[in-house]
Amino acid sequence: xxxxxxxxxxxxxxxxxxxxxxxxxxxxxxxxxxxxxxxxxxxxxxxxxxxxxxxxxxxxxxxxxxxxxxxxxxxxxxxx
Amino acid sequence: xxxxxxxxxxxxxxxxxxxxxxxxxxxxxxxxxxxxxxxxxxxxxxxxxxxxxxxxxxxxxxxxxxxxxxxxxxxxxxxx
Numbered sequence: 001x002x003x004x005x006x007x008x009x010x011x012x013x014x015x016x017x018x019x020x021x022x023x024x025x026x027x028x029x030x031x032x033x034x035x036x037x038x039x040x041x042x043x044x045x046x047x048x049x050x051x052x053x054x055x056x057x058x059x060x061x062x063x064x065x066x067x068x069x070x071x072x073x074x075x076x077x078x079x080x
Numbered sequence: 081x082x083x084x085x086x087x088x089x090x091x092x093x094x095x096x097x098x099x100x101x102x103x104x105x106x107x108x109x110x111x112x113x114x115x116x117x118x119x120x121x122x123x124x125x126x127x128x129x130x131x132x133x134x135x136x137x138x139x140x141x142x143x144x145x146x147x148x149x150x151x152x153x154x155x156x157x158x159x160x
Contacts, residue, residue, distance in 0.1 A: 045115040
């Protein structure tokens with residue numbers, strides 16, 4: 001099973017990397033850009049056919065290792 | 081308009097960060113994980129109401145700054 005985990009900084013947490021990219025885009029005349037936030041996308045391949053079980057396990061992975069839940073939120077999408 | 085850009089390393093390009101996370105997951109007894117790839121998710125807010133125009137402009141941003149098209153692929157999702 002293919003699992004996509006998206007991890008983003010929580011609202012209100014400063015994102016200096018996003019700010020830097022925003023500035024660079026403005027310097028390149030992309031003046032319509034109002035805000036940039038940069039997060040991670042992690043693609044996992046998991047040997048498990050049960051969707052419920054996979055979701056539960058990947059949630060554990062996020063809590064224990066993949067995300068820093070103090071400052072980040074995550075979402076999990078499961079593809080077959 | 082909210083635009084989500086997902087950037088991943090192309091197939092075949094080594095991903096040492098993904099490998100490190102994979103090892104860490106195995107050490108935590110997540111033995112069902114077969115493969116891990118780590119990419120970026122960039123969320124842009126763009127002042128533009130035309131979907132076609134937005135897509136074209138964000139594509140330009142990807143080609144010029146956001147993605148390294150030699151080793152990375154990108155996909156663009158537009159939300160209203």
